[in-house]
Amino acid sequence: MNILFLGPPGSGKGTQSKMLQDKYGLVHLSTGDMFREAIGKKTEVGMKAKAFMDRGEYVPDGVVIDLIRDRLSQSDCKNGFILDGFPRTEPQAKALDGLLKSLHMELDSIFFFDLAKEILVARLSSRRTCRNCNRVVSAEQLKEIPTSETCSKKSGPCDFYQRTDDSAEVVTKRIEVYQNQTAPIIGFYEKSKSFLRVDGSVAPEAVFSVLEKALKKA
Numbered sequence: 142m143n144i145l146f147l148g149p150p151g152s153g154k155g156t157q158s159k160m161l162q163d164k165y166g167l168v169h170l171s172t173g174d175m176f177r178e179a180i181g182k183k184t185e186v187g188m189k190a191k192a193f194m195d196r197g198e199y200v201p202d203g204v205v206i207d208l209i210r211d212r213l214s215q216s217d218c219k220n221g222f223i224l225d226g227f228p229r230t231e232p233q234a235k236a237l238d239g240l241l242k243s244l245h246m247e248l249d250s251i252f253f254f255d256l257a258k259e260i261l262v263a264r265l266s267s268r269r270t271c272r273n274c275n276r277v278v279s280a281e282q283l284k285e286i287p288t289s290e291t292c293s294k295k296s297g298p299c300d301f302y303q304r305t306d307d308s309a310e311v312v313t314k315r316i317e318v319y320q321n322q323t324a325p326i327i328g329f330y331e332k333s334k335s336f337l338r339v340d341g342s343v344a345p346e347a348v349f350s351v352l353e354k355a356l357k358k359a
């Protein structure tokens with residue numbers, strides 16, 4: 142099962158990816174997570190991406206496309222993957238098309254997470270992310286997490302922080318960049334019979350059951 146997630150930042154793509162990954166063992170391909178890992182390791186790709194990300198801008202297409210080409214060609218992706226955060230521009234969408242053809246792969250389901258800008262701003266500004274496992278919670282939920290809960294990647298509790306690009310000023314910029322560069326490519330996928338518009342404003346479990354129902358039919 143190969144899945145594509147489209148939608149603005151903060152629409153729940155990462156949360157749903159994690160839920161699908163846990164339940165169905167699909168490979169989660171998040172370009173944002175890949176870049177953050179590269180930045181943490183101070184690799185060449187990470188160094189190239191950092192300044193763009195901190196400003197809320199997109200990383201240049203060439204860098205992103207090379208990254209995805211390498212990752213999608215790895216053997217674990219043959220068992221099914223979720224593309225989260227790629228493609229974000231028209232050249233990326235075209236590159237993905239060519240890449241899938243050359244790998245003899247197809248997208249089985251395309252989900253577009255739709256929700257109002259005001260909700261996005263509120264969600265992103267209060268979002269906290271674990272440095273190790275990338276789990277996402279709101280500042281509110283953070284207060285409720287028992288100290289006994291452990292991180293899935295490291296021993297001890299999750300290490301939550303606010304991403305630099307989740308600060309109030311950068312969030313507005315990211316939504317603007319999304320509207321200018323990514324919203325236009327939705328039309329490219331909308332015509333596909335595998336496309337489904339999902340209401341992203343409801344609870345994660347409610348979104349998840351919509352996805353599962355659609356995946357059973359795919």
Ligand code: ADP
Nearest residue numbers: 150151172173193194198199200205226227229
């Ligand atoms: P979100 O979906 O919450 O906006 P991500 O973690 O997916 O966040 O991405 C964070 C940042 O990483 C983006 O704002 C951008 O700078 C960079 N990035 C991720 N994916 C891409 C992409 N496909 N093209 C260009 N830049 C990207």
